Amino acid sequence: MTVNLKENNLMNKADLIELIAQSAGINKTQATAALQAVEKGVIDALASGGTVELKGFGTFKITQRAERKGRNPKTGEELVIPATNSPTFKAGKAFKEAVN
Secondary structure, three states, X not given: OOOOOOOOOOOXXXXXXXHHHHHHOOXXXXXXXHHHHHHHHHHHHHHOXXXXXXXXXXXXXXXXXXXXXXXXXXXXXXXXXXXXEEEEEEEOHHHHHHHO
16 A cells, blocks of 8 residues: 655544545544554553564663763753653664665
């Protein structure tokens, strides 16, 4: 299936929903519900400390960033940037091959 991107090569959520609806032969309401369910599933899995692996597509996981020193660029004052958990995505082999 060919994807028609806008002038700025951007596909937004509404465009993705329309593509899902066309590809799956469902209406936009059902496509919206399906996309929201996937989003919620990924978020819930990561929030509970898990990883989501979709063979050929990629892996969503949480990486931990350590506390570090930073500097306020406006004042030059040193500050401590707290440790955080950051969601990451690593593209799978099939995904990488498709875009190269």
